Amino acid sequence: MRALRRMRLCAESLAVTLLVLAGVALVGVTPAQAATHKVTVSLYRVVELSCNEGDGEACGNDYYPKFNIDNQGLFDGRDDFCCAHGKDFTTNWTHSATVDESHNRIAIHLELWDQDDLTQDDVIHWVKGRDYLDLEFDLFTCVFTGSGLTTQQGANLPTLAGESEGTGDDSARAYFTISTPHCKDVLNETDTDGDGIMNGWETPTGGLDVNGDTLIDLPLGKAPYNALPYRKDLFVEADYMQGFEPQDGALDDVVKAFAAAPVDPDPDSPGGFRGVTLHAMKGEEVPLVHDILFKTDGGNTQDDFNDLKGRHQVPGECPGFFGTVDDRRSANCANILNAKRQVFRYMIFGDTFKEDTHSSGSSEFDPAGPSGGNDFIVTMGALSPTTINRAGGRRNAEAATFMHELGHTLSLGHGGGDTVNCKPNYLSVMNYTLQFADMDSSRPLDYSSAVRGTALTTMPLKEAGLDENKGVYGTPANPSRNIVYGLKGKAKVWPANDGRVDWNGERGDKETNVAADINVIDSIKRCDTASAGETLNGFDDWANLQYNPRLDVGFFADGVRRSVPDELTEQTILAMTQRADLQVTKSADQAEAAGGDTVSYTVAVTDLGPGTATAVSVTDTLPDGTTRQRSLPDLTNGAVHTVAPKFTYQVPCDTADGTVLTNRVTVAGKDTDGVPDPYTRDNAAQATTTVRAPVLTAGMTATAAVNAGEAIAYTVTYANTGGGAASDVTVTGTLPAGVYYSQALDQGAGPKPDSVTLNADGTRTLVWKVGALPAASGDKKIVFTARPTLLATAGTAYTGKVSVAYRNAGGACGFAPVTASAATSVTEVAPSRTPLLSTVWALRNDLRTAEVLARVQATDTRFDGADGSTPDGALSQQEASAVLTLPVTQPRTLQAELLATAFNLATRRINAGTAVDTITIRRLGLSTTGDAVRYAQATLAQPPGLGNLVRYTDTTLALTEINSGVAERY
Incomplete structure (x- = not known):
C-alpha cells in the first residue's frame, strides 16, 4: 500500500515539475483549488558522477533524500527510502505536502545524502556550487525557479521536471519532478522543448493515454525510453530484415551526432548545447523481402513496407512488426501501438525496394512543404561489397544513410530547405x-x-x-x-x-x-x-527540423506515399568514389593540309588519379568516320601514355577547299575495382586541320559580231579563288573550224600561247602553260584575236571555248578542268560589186593592205610562204605577188585566180554569199562565190595531172568569171 501511495504521489508531482522547467509562464491560469494545493516532489533518478567515501569506507552508492516543502520541516528519507544503489538508478522517492496558496511562491528544499557505516553520512554534491537545491514553485503558473539547477533547463520552464548536477568528489546528477493536480493538466498541453512530444508524455509518472481510460499506454518518461520534457527527444524504431541487421555502432554513431547537435544553448553541457536525444531503438528481425514495395501499397500481401509495419490490422489483433513483441502480444496492443505511432518513426534496414532497386534508401518527404513523414528505409542490399567499402564500410554506410533518410522525415531536402x-x-x-x-x-x-x-x-x-x-x-x-x-x-x-x-x-x-x-x-x-x-x-x-511525426497527416497515415526523394544508387556511389580519372589530348602535325597530304595525330592519355587506371582503350575516329582502336597498358596516378604508332589520315584529293577535317578521339577506362571513369568531359578530344585546295575559275568573252575575216577579240580570264596554291595550270583555248589564229596576226595584249595546233577537224588548239598559281591569285587575263574565214556568210556563229586544267601545290592531286565559252556572230556588208581580175591585183599592191592580207590568210593559208620563205602565219606582199605572177601552168593559174577571188572577198567587192551563175559554174553545180572558192580549194587538193586537167580548167574559168564580174547575180 505504501508503494502504491508513493507511485500515485509521484504521478501527481510529475506534471508540476515539467511545467516549471519550460520557462513559459502560463499567465491567467486559475488554480483548481482556491485555498490549498497538494504539492508532490519526486526525486526519481540518480546518476553517480564521482564517489570518494574516504579511508576504510567503500563506495556503496547507498543514497537517500531529504525534502522540505513550504518550510513545513525537513523530511528525512533515510528511514523510508534508504538506500538506493547503482551507478545509474531510478527511485520512488516522493514527498507531498498540502500548502496554502497564500504562501505562493512555495519554497522547495531538496537534499541528497550518502549513508555510511563507519563515518557520519555525507552530503552528495548534486547541485553546482552548493550542497542543497532550493527552489521556488509557482502554484498558478506551474513554473519553478531556483539556484543550482543545470542551465540546460533554462529558467521558468513549465516542464515540472528538473535536473541538477554537481562536481567534484561524491557528486551526482539527479532528476526530479514537482506536481499538483492542476499542473498535470498543463503538462499535456505544453511542449516545452519543441520536440513534438507533450511534457506530460515525458514525465516519469506520466505518459500517453491514447484512449482516455486513465491508463498509461506509453510511459515515455521511464526506462527504456527516459524522455525528458526539457531536452528534445526523437524516437525511431529500427527493424531489420534477415541478413541486414545494422552493424554494431552504426546507430550509436547517429545517436552521438544528434547528442552533439548545436540545439538549445546550455553552457553546462559539453559543447555548450543541450543537443537532441535520439532514441534509435534497434528492434527485431523481419522477414527478408527482396524488392519490397515502399512508395506504393501492394495490399495485405506482405510484399510492402506497410505490411511489415502492420498497417492492415484486424480488430483485437496487432500484426506486423511495429512495436515490440510484448507490445503486440498485450491485450492493450492497439492502444500501445497507437501511442507509439504518435512519437515513433519507423524504419527497416532491408535488401532492396521495388520502386528503385539500385537505391540506397528512401523516405517520406515532400519538397513542396517541405515536410517530412514518419517512415523510411535503408536498403544496403542495393549496394555491392565494393560500393559499401567505397562508402566507408558497412557501419559508416548504414549510419550515413540512416541519418540521411531520417533527415528527410525531419523535413530536410537535399539542399536543406530546398531540393x-x-x-x-x-x-x-x-x-x-x-x-x-x-x-x-x-x-x-x-x-x-x-x-x-x-x-x-x-x-x-x-x-x-x-x-x-x-x-x-x-x-x-x-x-x-x-x-x-x-x-x-x-x-x-x-x-x-x-x-x-x-x-x-x-x-x-x-x-x-x-x-x-x-x-x-x-x-x-x-x-x-x-x-x-x-x-x-x-x-x-x-534549427529547422520537423520533430513532430504527426504534422503531415498524409504521411502519418500509412498507405501510398505521395512523394519520396530519389537517392544515391550503387552506380552513383561508385562513380563518386571512382579512383582513376582519365584525360585525353590530341594534336595534328598540320594545321593546314592539301589533298594527298598525310596528317599525323598525336594522342596522349593521362591518369589524373588518384588510383591506377585499367582497361584503358582509345578510339580514334578519322575525318571520314572510320575508327581505329588501341588498347593501352595500365596507367598509374600521373602517368602519361602517348599512343604509338600515331594515327594518320590521307587527305582525299576531292576534299573541298576550306573543309575542316576533324579527328576525334575518346578514351575509356576503369579503376582497379572496375568502375568506369565518370568524368567524361576530358575523355574526348579532337584536332582539326583545314584543307587548302586550289579552286580555279575560268571565263571567256568574244567580240559579239564581226564581218567575215575581221579580227575577233577574245578575253580569257582565270583565277585561283581557293586557299591552296595550284600547280601545272594549263589554259587551253579551242577555236572552231573556220576561225583562224596565228601569233603573227594576233592583235591581243597576250600573252601569246605556248603552242597552237591545227586539228584534223579544222579546229585549233591554243595552249598557255601558266604553271603555278598562288592562292587567292586574283583574275589573270589572256587577250588574243582570231579571224573567221571570208567564206562565212551572214549569221554564221562561231563559239570559242577555253578550259583550265590544274593540280594542287604538291602536284599530288589533279582536278577536273574548269571551262568557259564565248560566241561570235558573222555579219555582212553590202558588196561594192566591183571585183578585180587577178592581173589587176598583181599590179595593185596598194589595195593589198595588211588588214586585207590578214583576212585572206584567215581564209586560206596556202599562200603563206609562196615566195619560198618560211610560212609564219601571215600573208605578206611578197608572198601575194609571188602567187599573182603570171603563171604558165597549173596549179599556179588556179592559185592566182583563187587569191584574186579572196582579195575581192576581203575588200567587200563580193561576198561569199553572192550568187553566181554561168554555163561553167552551173555545170560545176555551184551557186555562190563561197561555193566556187571551196570548189577551187578542193581542186587544188588534187594533183594537176592529166586526169584532173578538165577540173582545173573549169575551176579556173569559174573563178575568172567571178573575178571579172561576169558570173555575179545581185
Whole structure:
C-alpha cells in the first residue's frame, strides 16, 4: 500500500515539475483549488558522477533524500527510502505536502545524502556550487525557479521536471519532478522543448493515454525510453530484415551526432548545447523481402513496407512488426501501438525496394512543404561489397544513410530547405557530396548549423557573379570544414575556411565577378545536369527540423506515399568514389593540309588519379568516320601514355577547299575495382586541320559580231579563288573550224600561247602553260584575236571555248578542268560589186593592205610562204605577188585566180554569199562565190595531172568569171 501511495504521489508531482522547467509562464491560469494545493516532489533518478567515501569506507552508492516543502520541516528519507544503489538508478522517492496558496511562491528544499557505516553520512554534491537545491514553485503558473539547477533547463520552464548536477568528489546528477493536480493538466498541453512530444508524455509518472481510460499506454518518461520534457527527444524504431541487421555502432554513431547537435544553448553541457536525444531503438528481425514495395501499397500481401509495419490490422489483433513483441502480444496492443505511432518513426534496414532497386534508401518527404513523414528505409542490399567499402564500410554506410533518410522525415531536402543538390555552401549529410565520407574523408556525420558556421543563409552564392575573394562563409566553420563543389564538372574539395575559392579554374582565385556552374558534378546523378545561373542558398538544418511525426497527416497515415526523394544508387556511389580519372589530348602535325597530304595525330592519355587506371582503350575516329582502336597498358596516378604508332589520315584529293577535317578521339577506362571513369568531359578530344585546295575559275568573252575575216577579240580570264596554291595550270583555248589564229596576226595584249595546233577537224588548239598559281591569285587575263574565214556568210556563229586544267601545290592531286565559252556572230556588208581580175591585183599592191592580207590568210593559208620563205602565219606582199605572177601552168593559174577571188572577198567587192551563175559554174553545180572558192580549194587538193586537167580548167574559168564580174547575180 505504501508503494502504491508513493507511485500515485509521484504521478501527481510529475506534471508540476515539467511545467516549471519550460520557462513559459502560463499567465491567467486559475488554480483548481482556491485555498490549498497538494504539492508532490519526486526525486526519481540518480546518476553517480564521482564517489570518494574516504579511508576504510567503500563506495556503496547507498543514497537517500531529504525534502522540505513550504518550510513545513525537513523530511528525512533515510528511514523510508534508504538506500538506493547503482551507478545509474531510478527511485520512488516522493514527498507531498498540502500548502496554502497564500504562501505562493512555495519554497522547495531538496537534499541528497550518502549513508555510511563507519563515518557520519555525507552530503552528495548534486547541485553546482552548493550542497542543497532550493527552489521556488509557482502554484498558478506551474513554473519553478531556483539556484543550482543545470542551465540546460533554462529558467521558468513549465516542464515540472528538473535536473541538477554537481562536481567534484561524491557528486551526482539527479532528476526530479514537482506536481499538483492542476499542473498535470498543463503538462499535456505544453511542449516545452519543441520536440513534438507533450511534457506530460515525458514525465516519469506520466505518459500517453491514447484512449482516455486513465491508463498509461506509453510511459515515455521511464526506462527504456527516459524522455525528458526539457531536452528534445526523437524516437525511431529500427527493424531489420534477415541478413541486414545494422552493424554494431552504426546507430550509436547517429545517436552521438544528434547528442552533439548545436540545439538549445546550455553552457553546462559539453559543447555548450543541450543537443537532441535520439532514441534509435534497434528492434527485431523481419522477414527478408527482396524488392519490397515502399512508395506504393501492394495490399495485405506482405510484399510492402506497410505490411511489415502492420498497417492492415484486424480488430483485437496487432500484426506486423511495429512495436515490440510484448507490445503486440498485450491485450492493450492497439492502444500501445497507437501511442507509439504518435512519437515513433519507423524504419527497416532491408535488401532492396521495388520502386528503385539500385537505391540506397528512401523516405517520406515532400519538397513542396517541405515536410517530412514518419517512415523510411535503408536498403544496403542495393549496394555491392565494393560500393559499401567505397562508402566507408558497412557501419559508416548504414549510419550515413540512416541519418540521411531520417533527415528527410525531419523535413530536410537535399539542399536543406530546398531540393537543389550538391551546393558547396550546404555542409550537411543531406547533401549528396557529404552523405558519405568519400569525397571529403574528413566530413563529420552532421547536419548543417548556423552556430557551427556551416549554414550560410544570408549570403547565398550567385552562380552568375561569384566573388572568388570571399570564398563561401563569412564566419569560418567551427571546427574547420571542407566544401565540395563542381569545377567544370569535376568534384573539387576545398577548405571552407579559406577566404578564396577559384570557382572557374581560370586566371587564379582573385576574380570578382565570374560565372560558374558550381553545383554540377558529372559523377553524381541528379547533380550532372547544367544549371548555370542558380542562386544557391545555405540552410540551418538543426534549427529547422520537423520533430513532430504527426504534422503531415498524409504521411502519418500509412498507405501510398505521395512523394519520396530519389537517392544515391550503387552506380552513383561508385562513380563518386571512382579512383582513376582519365584525360585525353590530341594534336595534328598540320594545321593546314592539301589533298594527298598525310596528317599525323598525336594522342596522349593521362591518369589524373588518384588510383591506377585499367582497361584503358582509345578510339580514334578519322575525318571520314572510320575508327581505329588501341588498347593501352595500365596507367598509374600521373602517368602519361602517348599512343604509338600515331594515327594518320590521307587527305582525299576531292576534299573541298576550306573543309575542316576533324579527328576525334575518346578514351575509356576503369579503376582497379572496375568502375568506369565518370568524368567524361576530358575523355574526348579532337584536332582539326583545314584543307587548302586550289579552286580555279575560268571565263571567256568574244567580240559579239564581226564581218567575215575581221579580227575577233577574245578575253580569257582565270583565277585561283581557293586557299591552296595550284600547280601545272594549263589554259587551253579551242577555236572552231573556220576561225583562224596565228601569233603573227594576233592583235591581243597576250600573252601569246605556248603552242597552237591545227586539228584534223579544222579546229585549233591554243595552249598557255601558266604553271603555278598562288592562292587567292586574283583574275589573270589572256587577250588574243582570231579571224573567221571570208567564206562565212551572214549569221554564221562561231563559239570559242577555253578550259583550265590544274593540280594542287604538291602536284599530288589533279582536278577536273574548269571551262568557259564565248560566241561570235558573222555579219555582212553590202558588196561594192566591183571585183578585180587577178592581173589587176598583181599590179595593185596598194589595195593589198595588211588588214586585207590578214583576212585572206584567215581564209586560206596556202599562200603563206609562196615566195619560198618560211610560212609564219601571215600573208605578206611578197608572198601575194609571188602567187599573182603570171603563171604558165597549173596549179599556179588556179592559185592566182583563187587569191584574186579572196582579195575581192576581203575588200567587200563580193561576198561569199553572192550568187553566181554561168554555163561553167552551173555545170560545176555551184551557186555562190563561197561555193566556187571551196570548189577551187578542193581542186587544188588534187594533183594537176592529166586526169584532173578538165577540173582545173573549169575551176579556173569559174573563178575568172567571178573575178571579172561576169558570173555575179545581185
